[in-house]
Amino acid sequence: MSNIIVQKFGGTSVASPKRIEAVAKIVGQEIDSGNHVAVVVSAMAGETNRLIDLAKKIQKKPDPREFDAVVSSGEQVSAALLAMSLKKKGYNSRSYNAFQMGFKTDSSFGRARIRKVSEEILQDVLEKNIVPVITGFQGFDDENNITTLGRGGSDTSAVAIAVSLNAKECQIYTDVDGVFTTDPNIYDKARKLDHLTYEEMLELSSLGAKVLQIRSVEFASKYKLPLRVLSSFGSNGGTLINSNDNLEEAVVSGIAFTSNEAKITIRKVPDIPGVAAKILSPISDAGIEVDVIVQNVASDNTTDFTFTVHKDFADETSKILEKLRKELGSGEIEVDLDICKVSVVGNGMKSHAGVASKMFGALADEAINIEMISTSEIKISVVLEEKYKELAVRTLHDAFELDKN
Ligand code: ADP
Ligand code: ASP
Ligand code: MG
Numbered sequence: 172m173s174n175i176i177v178q179k180f181g182g183t184s185v186a187s188p189k190r191i192e193a194v195a196k197i198v199g200q201e202i203d204s205g206n207h208v209a210v211v212v213s214a215m216a217g218e219t220n221r222l223i224d225l226a227k228k229i230q231k232k233p234d235p236r237e238f239d240a241v242v243s244s245g246e247q248v249s250a251a252l253l254a255m256s257l258k259k260k261g262y263n264s265r266s267y268n269a270f271q272m273g274f275k276t277d278s279s280f281g282r283a284r285i286r287k288v289s290e291e292i293l294q295d296v297l298e299k300n301i302v303p304v305i306t307g308f309q310g311f312d313d314e315n316n317i318t319t320l321g322r323g324g325s326d327t328s329a330v331a332i333a334v335s336l337n338a339k340e341c342q343i344y345t346d347v348d349g350v351f352t353t354d355p356n357i358y359d360k361a362r363k364l365d366h367l368t369y370e371e372m373l374e375l376s377s378l379g380a381k382v383l384q385i386r387s388v389e390f391a392s393k394y395k396l397p398l399r400v401l402s403s404f405g406s407n408g409g410t411l412i413n414s415n416d417n418l419e420e421a422v423v424s425g426i427a428f429t430s431n432e433a434k435i436t437i438r439k440v441p442d443i444p445g446v447a448a449k450i451l452s453p454i455s456d457a458g459i460e461v462d463v464i465v466q467n468v469a470s471d472n473t474t475d476f477t478f479t480v481h482k483d484f485a486d487e488t489s490k491i492l493e494k495l496r497k498e499l500g501s502g503e504i505e506v507d508l509d510i511c512k513v514s515v516v517g518n519g520m521k522s523h524a525g526v527a528s529k530m531f532g533a534l535a536d537e538a539i540n541i542e543m544i545s546t547s548e549i550k551i552s553v554v555l556e557e558k559y560k561e562l563a564v565r566t567l568h569d570a571f572e573l574d575k576n
Contacts, residue, residue, distance in 0.1 A: 214245025379429030
């Protein structure tokens with residue numbers, strides 16, 4: 172079957188009965204134009220947070236299996252409400268949860284990875300001219316436990332479904348017009364981008380732009396599925412993400428930021444070979460990802476070793492390091508939760524020198540102190556005190572003139 176489009180609607184797009192009716196209209200228009208449509212929905216805005224709070228009121232560290240059963244339930248409500256709304260408009264529609272749809276994952280509750288999407292079930296539904304409205308975010312494992320794909324995971328559900336159906340395009344409807352040069356809710360000068368490569372979007376998502384869950388971009392890139400981000404509140408083409416290079420590549424295409432990380436410092440470790448491995452091995456053995464790393468050599472043959480991890484793992488990381496302290500003969504361990512990471516991203520940086528000096532110069536002019544730096548071919552990230560986050564984003568946006576085409 173050709174002419175298949177997958178449309179995903181996020182929380183704000185299905186936040187109320189009125190919004191659901193508006194979404195049904197968008198889906199209806201796509202069907203009327205001759206396409207087959209599979210729909211994926213998130214929970215109504217705020218619902219997943221409410222469910223998480225509820226679970227935590229019963230158990231501070233909720234049982235992972237039951238936690239996923241609770242937090243995935245919001246999607247079932249919005250899926251059925253949207254199917255009802257489509258039926259009211261005269262379309263033959265049915266809601267499906269992950270189990271009914273054959274959406275198989277592994278068993279890592281809270282961050283499950285997709286194993287298989289049963290395209291037979293979906294093809295069959297589409298061939299009968301039924302519009303499936305599928306719960307995003309949820310899956311089930313080999314033992315039929317309900318799992319979830321991590322926050323923002325409905326994007327990934329939609330892409331996985333689009334890939335399995337060999338869809339023409341996966342459309343991610345949200346509350347902004349597309350992907351912008353930075354979060355338009357932080358800076359009103361942010362400009363909508365008409366096009367991005369997978370590579371650029373991967374960097375933006377991994378560095379904090381929550382408009383797409385990173386795994387959805389990885390998946391789309393792997394299968395060369397065109398992704399389009401657009402607004403369910405009225406859109407003007409949105410942002411298309413595919414593998415085509417931009418003809419006139421921007422040096423910097425966007426600025427991303429995150430407050431998700433914590434900075435961990437272990438003071439006065441002996442400056443001898445093998446120390447970095449000794450510090451980082453037990454952390455990676457515990458399944459904790461380390462991001463930015465800095466090592467400062469002090470004068471007395473010791474170094475201060477600093478790195479960042481996700482805030483959720485700050486406690487566990489500092490406990491691991493406490494155990495190591497004696498063995499290393501090192502000093503204090505410090506945990507700083509009051510940081511943010513701001514990054515400039517752009518494919519054109521590959522062939523352009525001077526981005527770093529311009530970035531550091533602009534931050535210096537605002538007296539913003541850079542605590543750590545990390546670079547790759549197409550991004551530069553700096554770790555700053557949290558209070559400078561918004562100022563840094565605006566300053567860099569102005570410095571690279573991202574409001575101009
Ligand atoms: P949904 O509920 O539709 O999945 P999300 O809240 O997950 O929506 O993602 C949309 C939000 O992403 C926007 O409201 C915006 O605040 C944020 N965002 C962050 N960076 C960007 C960016 N570069 N472009 C567009 N939106 C961004
Ligand atoms: N409802 C889930 C969340 O809030 C999944 C999603 O919105 O994509 O994270
Ligand atoms: Mg989202």
